[in-house]
Amino acid sequence: MCITFGSPLLGNKSFSQAISKEKWGGNFIHVVSNHDIIPRLLFAPITPLTSQLNFLLPFWHLSITSPEFGNLAVQVSDKEKAKLFTAVLDYLEAATHNGKPSGSILFHPFGNYFFVSEEGALCVDSPVTIIKMMHLLLSTSTPSRSIEDHLKYGEYVNRLSLEMLNQKNSLLRNIPNSSDEAWLELAIQSSGLADKESAVIPAKECLMLARMGPSPALNATSLALKLSMVIPYRAQIEWYKSWCDEQDDEKGYYDSFKTSAVACKRAMKINTNRQTLAIFWNNVIDKFEKKELPHDFDQRAKWVNASQFYKLLFEPLDIAEYYRSGMHRINGHYIKHGRERRSKGLVELYEK
Incomplete structure (x- = not known):
């Protein structure tokens, strides 16, 4: 003391x-x-x-x-x-x-x-x-x-x-x-x-x-409830990945998503889920950077595992969408010019 x-x-x-x-x-x-x-x-x-x-x-x-x-x-x-x-x-x-x-x-x-x-x-x-x-x-x-x-x-x-x-x-x-x-x-x-x-x-x-002012504990509880609500969207993308891996062309879900037609119903559904989860994780990073979450939030196993799982499963789709939409021709390559704030934030939080 x-x-x-x-x-x-x-x-x-x-x-x-x-x-x-x-x-x-x-x-x-x-x-x-x-x-x-x-x-x-x-x-x-x-x-x-x-x-x-x-x-x-x-x-x-x-x-x-x-x-x-x-x-x-x-x-x-x-x-x-x-x-x-x-x-x-x-x-x-x-x-x-x-x-x-x-x-x-x-x-x-x-x-x-x-x-x-x-x-x-x-x-x-x-x-x-x-x-x-x-x-x-x-x-x-x-x-x-x-x-x-x-x-x-x-x-x-x-x-x-x-x-x-x-x-x-x-x-x-x-x-x-x-x-x-x-x-x-x-x-x-x-x-x-x-x-x-x-x-x-x-x-x-x-x-x-x-x-x-915002209670860090209450904010963390609220995010935990919202996480449970977006898990079905994650499950659908997991299913999409498994489905792509089983196809005869062996393209995998990155290439399948990147080369799929924009109007393809399956691709549209997956892209909508990707955007929904992106909003959720952007909110998580925003609250953490504003000190609105508990101080040990980045050390809690639940959130470490959830964020790592999200990054490994969803960033390939972010990359595929970036190149499929031609953004690399406008802004440059993904790592330097296209990587989303949530992906950078998760790396900074859990891989430092």
């Missing part, structure tokens, strides 16, 4: 995804104060803020290591504090665009973020929600408090330890009967935003979006 206070560990996008995929997120807890500007600095370019940080870093260092000498550090003017505060707030707001992390940020959250305040604590693990909550919580602060709050983690932890039961009892008397509303109300009160009118509604929307 790794616990940080006011200084969450850094991670780029690939590292964050790896932590999530391996289910290691629960091993990291980053305690972040609602108003502390230090964790938010990770989302802002340091160069434009160098002058302010040159004064603030010694202040924080002395205040933590030798509290009696903290005031000896060169103080930052209110104007410079406001400039730093506004810049970080703006960068945080821009860090998520259209509900997704901005491609320009180098730091991506991972693990669990434990936002602490005088009213309680709120735990969040969604990267997008973490960034949005960082922005909303800081927006309720002031330049001076955002700097001073970095020195108060000991107070927050002690208060939470001593008052957790009393606070829990007081909260339970004021929550709605609905379980969804109760969860949201408790989250808002624990975050310290209950009396911040400008931030309450955006915070509720942010938390509800994270809660109502």
